[in-house]
Amino acid sequence: xxxxxxxxxxxxxxxxxxxxxxxxxxxxxxxxxxxxxxxxxxxxxxxxxxxxxxxxxxxxxxxxxxxxxxxxxxxxxxxxxxxxxxxxxxxxxxxxxxxxxxxxxxxxxxxxxxxxxxxxxxxxxxxxxxxxxxxxxxxxxxxxxxxxxxxxxxxxxxxxxxxxxxxxxxxxxxxxxxxxxxxxxxxxxxxxxxxxxxxxxxxxxxxxxxxxxxxxxx
Numbered sequence: 001x002x003x004x005x006x007x008x009x010x011x012x013x014x015x016x017x018x019x020x021x022x023x024x025x026x027x028x029x030x031x032x033x034x035x036x037x038x039x040x041x042x043x044x045x046x047x048x049x050x051x052x053x054x055x056x057x058x059x060x061x062x063x064x065x066x067x068x069x070x071x072x073x074x075x076x077x078x079x080x081x082x083x084x085x086x087x088x089x090x091x092x093x094x095x096x097x098x099x100x101x102x103x104x105x106x107x108x109x110x111x112x113x114x115x116x117x118x119x120x121x122x123x124x125x126x127x128x129x130x131x132x133x134x135x136x137x138x139x140x141x142x143x144x145x146x147x148x149x150x151x152x153x154x155x156x157x158x159x160x161x162x163x164x165x166x167x168x169x170x171x172x173x174x175x176x177x178x179x180x181x182x183x184x185x186x187x188x189x190x191x192x193x194x195x196x197x198x199x200x201x202x203x204x205x206x207x208x209x210x211x212x213x214x215x216x217x218x
């Protein structure tokens with residue numbers, strides 16, 4: 001069974017995360033996607049909410065979606081002051097689950113473009129497949145030459161290959177484009193009609209109950 005990890009700060013989680021993941025699961029036959037919240041993202045601003053608050057929002061967001069579970073390995077206390085490097089997480093997952101289990105890591109086209117800045121990026125496919133979701137504004141991305149060569153070496157269009165191989169392949173999915181950002185949500189958090197289209201109602205309610213992102217408490 002192919003397992004997929006989907007990492008991010010999720011500050012907050014929104015439909016731009018959930019809808020492409022749901023479509024990806026249907027496209028390639030995933031029965032589980034583990035959301036992987038990171039404590040200290042190496043390539044993004046630090047979260048404006050606490051780890052506990054982001055985790056609470058994740059739980060509310062996926063309550064009605066049995067596809068999703070949450071993997072909290074990057075939130076462990078012993079990792080409190082360490083950046084969340086994907087390669088280290090994948091190595092830890094392999095130590096726990098063995099070398100023969102099929103594992104995939106979900107990322108967007110924007111993250112793929114920045115991959116050469118990631119720690120040990122060329123070794124990622126030694127531990128997993130990469131599932132690439134579309135992003136608005138990245139319809140025909142141009143990759144630097146060494147990244148493009150690496151992609152060409154590992155790219156596949158065969159879904160069954162992903163299920164029957166433990167790692168080693170890159171798959172570009174035909175997921176929907178969702179022009180939603182956490183920044184947009186934070187800037188419009190007090191507009192209930194706009195936010196209704198951007199994130200699950202339970203998450204919006206939690207944000208207001210706790211006064212997050214300078215929202216007015218209910």
